[in-house]
Amino acid sequence: MNIKDKIIEFMREEAYKPLTFKELMNVLNPEGNLRKELIKTLNELEGEGKIIFTRSERYGLPEKMNLIIGTLEGHQKGYAFFRPDNKEIKDMFIPPGEMNGAMHGDRVIVKNTKLSEDMKSPEGKVIRIIERANTFIIGTYQKSRNFGFVVPDDKRISYDIFIPREDSNNAKNDTKVSVKITEWPEMRKNPEGKIVEVIGNIEDTKTHIEAILKEKKVRQFFTEDVIKEAIKVSSEEIREEEIKRRRDLRNLTIITIDGIDAKDLDDAVYVEKISDDKYKLGVHIADVTHYVKEDRKVDKEALKRATSIYLSDRVIPMLPKELSNGVCSLNPNEDKLTLSVEMIIDLDGKVVDFEIFESIIKSSYRMTYKDVSNILENNDEELINKYEKILPMLKEMEELSLILRKKREARGCIDFDFDETKIITDESGKAIDVTKYERRISNRIIEEFMLACNETVAENYYWLNMPFVYRIHEDPEDEKMYEFSKFVHNLGYTIKGSQDVHPRELQQLLEKVKGKKEETLVNTLMLRSLRKAVYSAECSNHFGLAATYYCHFTSPIRRYPDLQIHRIIKGQLNGRITEKEMDKLFERTALVAEQSSKLERIADEIERNTNKIKIAEFMSDKIGEEYEGVISGVTSFGVFVELDNTVEGLVHISNIIDDYYIYDNEKKELIGQNSRKVYKIGDVVNVKLKTVSIAKAEIDFVFI
Numbered sequence: 001m002n003i004k005d006k007i008i009e010f011m012r013e014e015a016y017k018p019l020t021f022k023e024l025m026n027v028l029n030p031e032g033n034l035r036k037e038l039i040k041t042l043n044e045l046e047g048e049g050k051i052i053f054t055r056s057e058r059y060g061l062p063e064k065m066n067l068i069i070g071t072l073e074g075h076q077k078g079y080a081f082f083r084p085d086n087k088e089i090k091d092m093f094i095p096p097g098e099m100n101g102a103m104h105g106d107r108v109i110v111k112n113t114k115l116s117e118d119m120k121s122p123e124g125k126v127i128r129i130i131e132r133a134n135t136f137i138i139g140t141y142q143k144s145r146n147f148g149f150v151v152p153d154d155k156r157i158s159y160d161i162f163i164p165r166e167d168s169n170n171a172k173n174d175t176k177v178s179v180k181i182t183e184w185p186e187m188r189k190n191p192e193g194k195i196v197e198v199i200g201n202i203e204d205t206k207t208h209i210e211a212i213l214k215e216k217k218v219r220q221f222f223t224e225d226v227i228k229e230a231i232k233v234s235s236e237e238i239r240e241e242e243i244k245r246r247r248d249l250r251n252l253t254i255i256t257i258d259g260i261d262a263k264d265l266d267d268a269v270y271v272e273k274i275s276d277d278k279y280k281l282g283v284h285i286a287d288v289t290h291y292v293k294e295d296r297k298v299d300k301e302a303l304k305r306a307t308s309i310y311l312s313d314r315v316i317p318m319l320p321k322e323l324s325n326g327v328c329s330l331n332p333n334e335d336k337l338t339l340s341v342e343m344i345i346d347l348d349g350k351v352v353d354f355e356i357f358e359s360i361i362k363s364s365y366r367m368t369y370k371d372v373s374n375i376l377e378n379n380d381e382e383l384i385n386k387y388e389k390i391l392p393m394l395k396e397m398e399e400l401s402l403i404l405r406k407k408r409e410a411r412g413c414i415d416f417d418f419d420e421t422k423i424i425t426d427e428s429g430k431a432i433d434v435t436k437y438e439r440r441i442s443n444r445i446i447e448e449f450m451l452a453c454n455e456t457v458a459e460n461y462y463w464l465n466m467p468f469v470y471r472i473h474e475d476p477e478d479e480k481m482y483e484f485s486k487f488v489h490n491l492g493y494t495i496k497g498s499q500d501v502h503p504r505e506l507q508q509l510l511e512k513v514k515g516k517k518e519e520t521l522v523n524t525l526m527l528r529s530l531r532k533a534v535y536s537a538e539c540s541n542h543f544g545l546a547a548t549y550y551c552h553f554t555s556p557i558r559r560y561p562d563l564q565i566h567r568i569i570k571g572q573l574n575g576r577i578t579e580k581e582m583d584k585l586f587e588r589t590a591l592v593a594e595q596s597s598k599l600e601r602i603a604d605e606i607e608r609n610t611n612k613i614k615i616a617e618f619m620s621d622k623i624g625e626e627y628e629g630v631i632s633g634v635t636s637f638g639v640f641v642e643l644d645n646t647v648e649g650l651v652h653i654s655n656i657i658d659d660y661y662i663y664d665n666e667k668k669e670l671i672g673q674n675s676r677k678v679y680k681i682g683d684v685v686n687v688k689l690k691t692v693s694i695a696k697a698e699i700d701f702v703f704i
Contacts, residue, residue, distance in 0.1 A: 018058035074104025098125035105133025349407030412504025517682025649699030
């Protein structure tokens with residue numbers, strides 16, 4: 001047991017009462033020869049919020065003093081919600097007067113001021129700030145004669161930042177800036193700051209994209225030493241002894257199927273019907289770990305990024321392009337090192353046998369989703385002639401994918417069929433079109449093959465009792481599922497057992513609403529009622545997939561968890577993992593899971609917010625144009641309308657002038673007080689584009 005655990009365990013003893021440093025020293029280290037180490041450890045534990053150093057200069061555990069550690073989620077009106085680290089403790093409301101200078105995102109110690117057990121929303125006050133989240137803030141500079149203010153982009157930060165004239169960095173009015181906080185807020189006093197960078201004019205779309213990336217601290221560029229290392233490893237030839245120790249699959253007709261613009265091809269597939277009742281499915285994944293060695297410069301940078309970020313006009317990759325688009329990418333007619341999973345699958349979709357091994361392949365065709373779908377769906381003669389050699393395999397791929405899909409549906413996998421948005425940009429990055437992203441048969445083929453592969457790998461390493469990074473999706477919270485069940489009951493649907501609900505119940509509900517007016521509403525509210533999938537070093541069910549074992553194995557070019565488990569798999573295959581190494585790996589997988597989950601959430605938010613800006617840019621020159629749309633959401637402040645191309649805008653309640661409308665929260669409807677006219681989700685409406693704000697990523701319609 002290390003000294004940190006020893007201290008925490010000692011303080012958890014029932015008889016423990018807060019002790020001074022001297023008293024702790026006498027108990028934990030009576031010889032006094034580890035004084036410096038004990039001071040350092042206590043300071044670290046205090047910094048982590050695991051112990052408290054009181055005003056009477058004594059050390060104790062927060063929970064024994066009615067104190068809780070967690071993170072604040074701010075609101076523009078000045079209050080916040082406190083999210084405890086301990087998930088068993090309820091979230092807490094922090095009134096504006098009890099913030100004690102804390103801001104959104106800060107890690108804090110909170111005292112519960114209302115202890116009633118049955119309170120839906122207990123209240124608290126911030127006692128101490130452990131760690132500041134916002135040392136730099138992105139916002140818009142508002143200039144006056146002798147000073148200025150920066151209005152934060154993040155509305156959860158309720159303060160404007162005061163900027164003395166000498167710290168304005170010659171920023172002009174209405175420019176996007178990055179400001180460093182020099183003085184933190186106090187009672188009735190705004191924070192003070194210094195402008196460290198002028199990002200650009202708020203009229204320019206690129207300024208807002210850049211501001212989002214800076215606000216989220218995205219690592220957009222690779223340092224020179226990382227690029228040098230990437231160039232060096234990517235220029236190395238594959239050694240003959242490396243080829244000899246791998247299984248050589250270069251004689252197989254292995255293909256890749258990706259989007260037409262994709263440059264980082266990390267998965268290739270092969271299917272063969274080996275008997276009347278069995279298929280062989282080979283999934284071959286780029287062996288990125290051969291080039292990216294643990295704790296080298298490229299690897300450390302990759303872990304800091306944890307994921308590639310896909311914007312409408314570019315990719316911010318996890319790995320330098322020399323690796324992601326070059327030596328690691330499974331480009332056609334090139335020898336490539338891979339990690340392969342070969343599965344024998346029966347007509348029920350069951351994997352009856354499998355093998356995981358290191359390999360070398362030479363991809364025969366670089367296929368696109370569009371071409372494969374046109375062959376299988378439309379019998380495109382020109383494409384059929386062009387790809388005549390692989391036509392039988394493509395048909396077998398379709399057969400196998402349908403078998404796998406049927407198996408998943410039978411066990412209750414939830415498949416949300418939302419229309420995804422595709423934004424088309426010109427060479428300068430300007431949005432020139434917005435369309436629906438087509439999810440066709442080829443997309444579903446690859447989806448099914450990757451799911452089968454990920455489940456097979458996860459189950460195998462679970463039973464080997466190896467340290468691993470799993471992809472888990474916890475069961476929904478009873479309270480949220482109860483509210484969702486109550487809502488769909490109003491629409492005439494029933495969910496059996498809203499507590500401990502089985503995913504099959506939700507899947508069947510999605511089938512029932514398919515094609516009906518309420519489909520979008522039910523899909524949206526169901527998704528909001530579920531938890532988010534995360535990475536974990538502990539194996540747990542994946543609720544949405546109705547899977548017992550699941551991981552991400554198939555995209556090591558763009559996801560760090562995949563890269564990490566490739567290392568574990570190769571270590572196990574080659575007998576390199578000792579007991580000592582196992583202990584290290586258990587720590588490593590926990591770190592990778594936490595880091596990857598956190599950065600995945602940030603990447604999702606960036607992609608969502610930048611897409612909104614690009615969509616606003618596309619619509620900005622269409623003021624006054626009329627459209628037919630479908631009501632996609634109803635709130636107390638207005639009606640959201642979605643056009644056929646997935647563009648969504650708001651008809652604000654102040655612009656609905658034919659009556660006074662009241663919001664029915666139970667039915668999610670706006671009802672006219674006099675006319676009894678109803679606006680509800682699924683209604684087809686005609687709208688006119690009234691205003692567009694690229695800066696706020698807002699689109700406003702009015703009803704015609």
